[in-house]
Amino acid sequence: MDLSSISPALVVASLMVASTPLLLAALGELVVEKAGVLNLGVEGMMITGAICGFAIAVETGSPPLGFLAAMAGGAALSMVFAVLTLVLLANQVATGLALTLFGLGLSSMLGQGYVGIKPPATARLDLGPLSDLPFLGRAVFSHDWMVYVSLGLTVAIWYVLTRTRAGLTLRAVGENHDAAHALGLKVVAIRFAAIGFGGAMAGLGGAYLSLVRVPQWTEGMTAGAGWIALAIVVFASWRADRVLLGAYLFGGVTVLQLNLQAAGSALPVEYLSMSPYVITILVLVIMSARRSRATAAPASLGKPFHATA
Amino acid sequence: MTLLEKRPQPSRAWAWATPLLAVALTLVAGGLMFAALGTDPIAAIRTIFYDPLFNPLFAGYSRPQLLVKAAPLILIATGLALGFRAGIWNIGAEGQYIIGALCGAGAGLALYPLDLRLIFPLMVVAGAAGGWAWAMIPAILRTRFNTNEILTSLLLVYVAENLLASMAVGALRNPDGGGFPGSRNLSQWGSSRNVELIPDTGLHWGVVAAMIAVILAYVLLQRHLMGHHIRLAGQAPRAARFAGVNPSRLIVFCLGLSGALAGLAGIFEATGPAGQITINFNVGYGFTAIIVAFLGRLHPVGIVLAGLLMALTYIGGELASFTLGIPAAAIQAFQGMLLFFLLAVDVLTNYRIRTWKGASA
Numbered sequence: 127m128d129l130s131s132i133s134p135a136l137v138v139a140s141l142m143v144a145s146t147p148l149l150l151a152a153l154g155e156l157v158v159e160k161a162g163v164l165n166l167g168v169e170g171m172m173i174t175g176a177i178c179g180f181a182i183a184v185e186t187g188s189p190p191l192g193f194l195a196a197m198a199g200g201a202a203l204s205m206v207f208a209v210l211t212l213v214l215l216a217n218q219v220a221t222g223l224a225l226t227l228f229g230l231g232l233s234s235m236l237g238q239g240y241v242g243i244k245p246p247a248t249a250r251l252d253l254g255p256l257s258d259l260p261f262l263g264r265a266v267f268s269h270d271w272m273v274y275v276s277l278g279l280t281v282a283i284w285y286v287l288t289r290t291r292a293g294l295t296l297r298a299v300g301e302n303h304d305a306a307h308a309l310g311l312k313v314v315a316i317r318f319a320a321i322g323f324g325g326a327m328a329g330l331g332g333a334y335l336s337l338v339r340v341p342q343w344t345e346g347m348t349a350g351a352g353w354i355a356l357a358i359v360v361f362a363s364w365r366a367d368r369v370l371l372g373a374y375l376f377g378g379v380t381v382l383q384l385n386l387q388a389a390g391s392a393l394p395v396e397y398l399s400m401s402p403y404v405i406t407i408l409v410l411v412i413m414s415a416r417r418s419r420a421t422a423a424p425a426s427l428g429k430p431f432h433a434t435a
Numbered sequence: 436m437t438l439l440e441k442r443p444q445p446s447r448a449w450a451w452a453t454p455l456l457a458v459a460l461t462l463v464a465g466g467l468m469f470a471a472l473g474t475d476p477i478a479a480i481r482t483i484f485y486d487p488l489f490n491p492l493f494a495g496y497s498r499p500q501l502l503v504k505a506a507p508l509i510l511i512a513t514g515l516a517l518g519f520r521a522g523i524w525n526i527g528a529e530g531q532y533i534i535g536a537l538c539g540a541g542a543g544l545a546l547y548p549l550d551l552r553l554i555f556p557l558m559v560v561a562g563a564a565g566g567w568a569w570a571m572i573p574a575i576l577r578t579r580f581n582t583n584e585i586l587t588s589l590l591l592v593y594v595a596e597n598l599l600a601s602m603a604v605g606a607l608r609n610p611d612g613g614g615f616p617g618s619r620n621l622s623q624w625g626s627s628r629n630v631e632l633i634p635d636t637g638l639h640w641g642v643v644a645a646m647i648a649v650i651l652a653y654v655l656l657q658r659h660l661m662g663h664h665i666r667l668a669g670q671a672p673r674a675a676r677f678a679g680v681n682p683s684r685l686i687v688f689c690l691g692l693s694g695a696l697a698g699l700a701g702i703f704e705a706t707g708p709a710g711q712i713t714i715n716f717n718v719g720y721g722f723t724a725i726i727v728a729f730l731g732r733l734h735p736v737g738i739v740l741a742g743l744l745m746a747l748t749y750i751g752g753e754l755a756s757f758t759l760g761i762p763a764a765a766i767q768a769f770q771g772m773l774l775f776f777l778l779a780v781d782v783l784t785n786y787r788i789r790t791w792k793g794a795s796a
Binding site for chain 2: 166206209210214215216217219220221223224225227228229230231232233234235238345349350353354356357360394396397399400403404406407410411414415432
């Protein structure tokens with residue numbers, strides 16, 4: 127194995143790119159779960175966003191329009207989830223699974239004519255002299271603008287959740303929906319908004335995969351990224367700053383194993399490919415063993431809300 | 436205004452009617468989807484649901500396929516439904532199906548080319564054990580470390596898929612296959628063949644196993660203490676705790692059983708319809724079985740009907756993509772839609788719709 131072929135600056139750079147879809151999707155799911163809703167359909171919304179964004183970007187030649195379309199696609203699919211779970215009081219676990227199964231089918235249907243096409247390139251953000259810094263320039267300051275948008279969103283979501291009245295309202299709904307309802311908060315409306323936001327973020331993450339990270343459309347290309355995003359939220363103990371840490375950690379594992387594959391590691395390719403999933407499981411185990419889940423998870427997470435009065 | 440009012444007891448009539456209503460709604464929505472794809476919706480629906488069974492041109496091939504495709508779905512869904520009833524979410528049946536096939540095939544191929552009657556039963560046992568062991572991972576992680584079984588069981592599917600790829604090009608590869616990936620053909624080796632018991636019916640040992648599993652699951656749920664515990668834990672977890680139900684034992688039992696059944700489905704598939712272990716051996720039965728379990732209302736008898744219906748959509752979908760050019764993925768979307776409608780109309784089972792006009796509630 128030849129490790130000298132691995133350039134540290136390139137590893138950090140590809141780590142940031144690999145982590146961005148996970149970060150976007152996990153941030154969205156964080157907001158949804160903070161509102162007390164468990165949406166297991168992240169994978170389905172991500173892949174729907176991936177094809178919506180890809181198709182629109184190819185048709186219009188504009189990646190920003192593609193990202194917008196991906197948000198719309200993910201949000202539209204999440205609205206199906208919202209109507210089913212909030213209005214028709216369906217089981218959240220089952221509905222989330224349905225969303226993933228449906229999204230996978232829908233996306234490969236929509237993507238029929240888009241296999242093997244190259245999407246228009248997403249513009250690099252010009253950071254002036256920063257990009258010329260010796261190591262950091264190549265590793266951190268020469269990415270496309272979505273990477274910095276995702277970092278900005280992390281800060282914004284952290285701020286809104288912990289420092290604003292809106293965040294307090296959202297958390298109140300997630301911690302105890304009956305008490306929030308008694309206080310006059312519109313539980314269902316707030317959850318609708320949170321679910322829609324989560325869907326848009328998952329769609330954005332999916333589009334980042336198909337437009338920047340890969341960049342191509344293939345069936346089932348999310349390959350479990352949505353599930354890893356769900357695991358990152360647990361890993362992060364439902365905190366935005368730790369979501370960032372988690373996403374970059376998992377992105378790092380992915381990049382590391384890809385680099386080991388390229389460097390001709392003695393381990394067979396298949397075992398390297400499964401390592402991100404195995405490590406996700408191990409991290410989940412460590413996190414859930416260390417403390418009781420009840421202390422960190424929103425108290426109303428996954429429970430149906432039916433206002434009787 | 437319209438308001439939902441919880442029924443004191445779930446409505447029995449609606450419990451039976453909702454799956455039918457959901458199928459009807461899916462047909463309408465699916466027809467619209469096919470129309471949007473530029474296909475005549477009536478022709479599409481007829482090709483999917485009527486032609487495989489009754490069109491003399493296709494029925495000869497399609498009818499036996501019904502049992503071939505329904506058997507793994509029913510086998511897996513029966514196990515999953517027990518867990519779902521107790522609130523234990525094994526959604527990694529696809530992985531347990533793969534590992535079952537790998538373990539079973541491995542056990543058989545280790546004895547190649549012996550000519551022994553015992554090899555096939557041995558492979559079946561190894562397949563069930565493999566699926567059981569793979570499901571034990573999320574079960575033990577849940578009972579020992581309180582790790583969410585939904586995420587672990589699902590993530591293990593990706594691990595299993597990579598193991599499958601590694602085995603198909605490595606340990607299980609056919610040494611006489613000229614370097615191509617894939618194992619020896621198990622359906623052509625006398626000792627491992629999963630024979631069609633009645634010619635031209637598709638009735639193989641997997642179908643027999645599915646029937647036995649359905650009957651045993653029915654007896655378990657209706658007559659056995661464990662079945663009572665499963666239903667109690669799902670409907671009233673706190674009451675179950677007071678009644679002495681051990682949640683850990685329930686998790687180990689439900690995950691283990693559903694894993695073993697998924698493993699069985701895997702090895703019957705590998706020795707029969709699929710014939711060998713290849714990189715793309717798994718075709719999503721483990722995920723479709725989730726829809727089957729819900730469509731069958733988590734009831735063994737319902738699951739049989741739902742499994743047959745879902746098998747029909749697979750066969751009809753293939754036919755429709757062959758004759759009408761409907762993309763194969765449309766069927767997957769169609770199946771997902773069915774689950775949506777099912778969950779949506781289920782509200783009628785548990786709630787009554789009250790309407791007030793003008794007057795204050």
